[in-house]
Amino acid sequence: MTTAAALGFLVRRSIRNRARMQVRRLKNIRYLFGLLFIIIYFGAVLRPDRLFRATGAPGGPGGALLKEGIAIAIAVGLLIIVGRWWVMGGTLATVALSRAEAQMLLPAPLSRQQLLGYKLVRAHLAMLMSAVILTLITSRRNPAIPIAARLLSYFTLFATLQLHQLAATLTRSGGRPVGAPARMREWLVGGAAAAVVVLTLGVSVARVWPEMQAATSVSTWFGLLGDALSSRPASILLWPFRAVLAPLSATSMSEWWSRFPIALLILLVHYPWALSTTAPFEEAAVVAGERRERVRAAFRAGRSGRGSALGVLAAARAAAGKKFKVSKSWFRLAPTGRPWVSIVWKNSLPVTRQLRWLTLLLAAFAFSVIPAVVGWSWIERGGSMADAIGEGRNAAAAIALAIAAFSVLLGPIYTRNDFRGDLPYLRVLRTYPLSSASLVGAEILSSAAVLFTLQLVMLTIAWLAPVPGNDVGMSANIPSFGTRTVLFVVALVVCAVMDLLGVAVRNAVALFFPGWVKLGNDAGGVESIGYNVLGTFGSFLLLALLFVVPGGAAIGVLWGGSGLRSTTGLTLGVGAVIVFIVVMALELALVFRWLGGVYDDIDAGELLEPA
Amino acid sequence: MNSDTIVVRDLVKQYGDLVAVKGLSFSVAPGEVLGLVGPNGAGKTSTLHCLAGIGRPTSGAILIAGHDLHVDPVPAKRALAFVPDEPQLFEYMTVDDHLTFIARLYGVADAAQRVGPLLEELELSDKRDSLPAELSRGMKQKLAIACALLHSPSALLLDEPLTGLDPVGIRRMKAAILGRAKQGAAVILSSHLLHLVEELCTRILIIQNGKAMALGTIQEIIAERPQLAGGDLEDVFLAVTGNTDPSSGPTA
Numbered sequence: 001m002t003t004a005a006a007l008g009f010l011v012r013r014s015i016r017n018r019a020r021m022q023v024r025r026l027k028n029i030r031y032l033f034g035l036l037f038i039i040i041y042f043g044a045v046l047r048p049d050r051l052f053r054a055t056g057a058p059g060g061p062g063g064a065l066l067k068e069g070i071a072i073a074i075a076v077g078l079l080i081i082v083g084r085w086w087v088m089g090g091t092l093a094t095v096a097l098s099r100a101e102a103q104m105l106l107p108a109p110l111s112r113q114q115l116l117g118y119k120l121v122r123a124h125l126a127m128l129m130s131a132v133i134l135t136l137i138t139s140r141r142n143p144a145i146p147i148a149a150r151l152l153s154y155f156t157l158f159a160t161l162q163l164h165q166l167a168a169t170l171t172r173s174g175g176r177p178v179g180a181p182a183r184m185r186e187w188l189v190g191g192a193a194a195a196v197v198v199l200t201l202g203v204s205v206a207r208v209w210p211e212m213q214a215a216t217s218v219s220t221w222f223g224l225l226g227d228a229l230s231s232r233p234a235s236i237l238l239w240p241f242r243a244v245l246a247p248l249s250a251t252s253m254s255e256w257w258s259r260f261p262i263a264l265l266i267l268l269v270h271y272p273w274a275l276s277t278t279a280p281f282e283e284a285a286v287v288a289g290e291r292r293e294r295v296r297a298a299f300r301a302g303r304s305g306r307g308s309a310l311g312v313l314a315a316a317r318a319a320a321g322k323k324f325k326v327s328k329s330w331f332r333l334a335p336t337g338r339p340w341v342s343i344v345w346k347n348s349l350p351v352t353r354q355l356r357w358l359t360l361l362l363a364a365f366a367f368s369v370i371p372a373v374v375g376w377s378w379i380e381r382g383g384s385m386a387d388a389i390g391e392g393r394n395a396a397a398a399i400a401l402a403i404a405a406f407s408v409l410l411g412p413i414y415t416r417n418d419f420r421g422d423l424p425y426l427r428v429l430r431t432y433p434l435s436s437a438s439l440v441g442a443e444i445l446s447s448a449a450v451l452f453t454l455q456l457v458m459l460t461i462a463w464l465a466p467v468p469g470n471d472v473g474m475s476a477n478i479p480s481f482g483t484r485t486v487l488f489v490v491a492l493v494v495c496a497v498m499d500l501l502g503v504a505v506r507n508a509v510a511l512f513f514p515g516w517v518k519l520g521n522d523a524g525g526v527e528s529i530g531y532n533v534l535g536t537f538g539s540f541l542l543l544a545l546l547f548v549v550p551g552g553a554a555i556g557v558l559w560g561g562s563g564l565r566s567t568t569g570l571t572l573g574v575g576a577v578i579v580f581i582v583v584m585a586l587e588l589a590l591v592f593r594w595l596g597g598v599y600d601d602i603d604a605g606e607l608l609e610p611a
Numbered sequence: 612m613n614s615d616t617i618v619v620r621d622l623v624k625q626y627g628d629l630v631a632v633k634g635l636s637f638s639v640a641p642g643e644v645l646g647l648v649g650p651n652g653a654g655k656t657s658t659l660h661c662l663a664g665i666g667r668p669t670s671g672a673i674l675i676a677g678h679d680l681h682v683d684p685v686p687a688k689r690a691l692a693f694v695p696d697e698p699q700l701f702e703y704m705t706v707d708d709h710l711t712f713i714a715r716l717y718g719v720a721d722a723a724q725r726v727g728p729l730l731e732e733l734e735l736s737d738k739r740d741s742l743p744a745e746l747s748r749g750m751k752q753k754l755a756i757a758c759a760l761l762h763s764p765s766a767l768l769l770d771e772p773l774t775g776l777d778p779v780g781i782r783r784m785k786a787a788i789l790g791r792a793k794q795g796a797a798v799i800l801s802s803h804l805l806h807l808v809e810e811l812c813t814r815i816l817i818i819q820n821g822k823a824m825a826l827g828t829i830q831e832i833i834a835e836r837p838q839l840a841g842g843d844l845e846d847v848f849l850a851v852t853g854n855t856d857p858s859s860g861p862t863a
Contacts, residue, residue: 326705326740335714335722342715350703428699430665432716433689600667 007118071249075241087190090165095119096288131155153247163270170277204234340442347417347446371396390467400461411451412502418447419507436596448499455495463488505542511598554580615640616797622671624657631657633821639797646812647801654821663693692764696771698755700743707739717762748775767798809844824851
């Protein structure tokens, strides 16, 4: 068997065995159900007639995958990314070696080029999967281009970038071990590359700068910027980037055929460039592989819900011999008191530690941009500064309200610092001196508290920011401060209840079907997508069921009280809310108790120690 | 009433059709170190998991410090500590955070006074602000041990506790185990390192296929098998589990 045949065997067998493993998993009815669901879901998209044939008219509904203006913006973005690879060096993620590859292939009689070729084949296969997923996601756009052509467009773009990063990193090393400290020559080359980019773009933009300064609208400003980037010398620098993006902005097959060969040619010239390297990259590839393994393990273990990113970052810095600075917890945990508080404290750490002041500042900036734009547009239309500020504040309140509403609906899915993050630690949790019900309650409270804190901030903005009054714009529909205060209190109660219920339902699913939440080390596969969609539907259904009894009790109070002469509407309303809260609290206590029993029944031996 | 800290009666643990532990009964008194040994798949880890409250026994009873682990689990667990073979640490908590968390969980009022000497004992003093990802395998093991020792458990369960420790760490760990036993803790030590078991344990429990094959001091076990006179734990282990000594070569 030749070396190439041996490497080919490795690739084929890895794919075949992975496929077999996923097929074997279908014996489990839940996985089978998930796969069927996803087949039905994507069935309409992947109709055979759409695979190689256009099903819509050129320029029909949806238009090109990439609009012209967006294509220029992406080209500039790619230029910045590629420039960074040349100036600061890229990663070797493309050729990262797994532990098994490092142990078996590095001591094997393989040339550097053979090893690179093998890794490129594997990397391209992974890239093909990404291209397939993106093709499916954007399948409803531009029916004039068949699915196969779109897939080729995406793959060519991704593979070119993948190869360019690799080739640039290897070329930049200039025959020295990749990852070694950069020499003065590299800094000079990098500096020169950065200067060329800045000067080239600067010259083109400088020509239209006066017009841009005088622009009276945002669209005019961006239009002028687009024109500048489409003129020389910026257009020359951006040409390769626009060429690889061009097939995606085609509106007809004839246009696609005129653009795709150039993109393909750019891809093809990268292969001899990357494969002709003399730079020793193996050691850096092993480090990159270790890092990737850690990221994957962290992702699988907690789906980023328990601070895995923090662990990965710390491990990466530790590997580089650098200390990782950890922030202190936001509240001190006294050594005595209710033990379940320690679980809430523990689960709050990944949230607070991954929250950086810079992130908060960026969020605050983003949050203020839309209100500023709203206020500005108000001035442009001849409004006063006071009106502009008022409209800006109202816009901020509307955004805050929308974020609060979204966090109520979707927050319990994405805030996972509860059992969903802690189930992999079941072996340790079981040894803790806590009753099952209090552990369940603490885990649920951990996520609910995070969500409620966000909602509290957002609802406070929505309560205090609005400016009612002028009978114009949004301010015409702003309720009075008194009404807003009542709505604020009611919204807080509703949010608290919804958070607790939403998180409880998600944790119930996790405890009943641990496989639905943490699929284990062999997680993945198309059926798991169906799985998650089904899990979401099921959770919303359970949530609705949990509202039946407290809601019924509250309605009963309203209905029964309406017959009494002495009661006012307000008294009845308050009474119904109190009854709702009390019944809901009782229901939650029962749910915690019941889930505690479910938690007790999970067999840790079977769950955590597979053969 | 039995004064032993750990009492196991007719413990059975079944996974599906596989019976991992078949009617195991033993007890460990305060100050005693029981060595739990057996070949791979003998049921050692299943037994320890049941004792630590991780797995629920199929039948039988486990009493920790007088509390039935499955009828009255909270006070029973408050008295015990378990060090698994593979340390499970929370990725986002520093060494200090782990100990703060454990202190609250077990209500260790004087935690501030205990943490310093404990970290000193386990050579972790300069790692207080480190995350587990920054620790070596041995240091992670030491942190798991520190978490187990912080609340001075009266029942200490150790599953291969020396894995990953360097020679100095091993020596310190051995001293720590013996020190806790002297202070009155009942210790169960599961390990394949027979010389370690022989050195530290006051009694030995050899299990195979989920059953107790021998229980007692090495001298007591040898006394029941005169052909092993003068032998060590390795000889006893091989004889009790029915394996021939590989170094003696193939038998005719």
